[in-house]
Amino acid sequence: MSYREAYVVPSPQKFGGLERRREKAHISILGVPLDSTASYRPGQRFGPLYVRAASPEIESNAYSGEGFLEEVPFYDEGDVTVAHGDVPESLERTSRVVQELLTEGRRVALLGGEHTITVGALRGLKAFGARPCLLVFDAHLDLREDYLGVRLSHASTFRRALEILGEVPTVFIGARAFSREELALARSRSNIEVITPRALEAMGTANVISKARRALSDCKAIYLSVDLDVYDPSYAPGVGNPEPPGLSPREVLPLISALVDDRFLAVDVVELSPPYDAGGITAVLAAKTLQEILISLASRTR
């Protein structure tokens, strides 16, 4: 029995509303409905469901490119069976399934779930034999050693990532909320770039793209993580830890489209909390974001 058969349950709704043949797909969508360490606004366990429900209701064309979702050879595997309350076990299952999908020659697009799921995904990449650089869209740095004594916390995601991967080149875009210690850690590492919303405004999108490309130029593999709280809360109110002011979709989507290339083995879109999603607009934006990622990935990996 494969790990997928053991730990993944099909979702009643497929991303994009599209029924696909698994054999013909080389990108797998994998929901991870974990919200065990949510510290402020829980409900991320409903994230994958609400993104899938919103996804068929938007047009399928890319915002920044020429592609369409129906041209992307993806398959929606369903959701990892999260062991609610047992974060290590939930991450272990995520890691095993991600490793297995990569071994089958697939790329993996994870749908959160709280940001902690990234740790499970990165362990899976490492077990697969990859040591990816990181491209992160997030209001936060998530570099705390622990959060209120909890080491496997959504607030410590990239501290754990540094332990798993070592000091890989890492680019944070949209970061604006951090502790003094997190900022000091980021500044002490020459291969960590932090591009705040104010820096983005001052530099302009084209310069941010060049800077990020330079920082990631030596990477053989890259992992993209999009925490929906990178967006301004007016666009994305339904997240675990909203932090004003943030980026607009007109800034984020073109950056994603410009930076994603064939080195991206896995990606995630995390932190949607539907119970706090006034008007359901964050779920729609999450669907749009994942769609943009998938189209960019497919157009550069043919």
Ligand SMILES: [Mn+2]
């Ligand atoms: Mn965040």
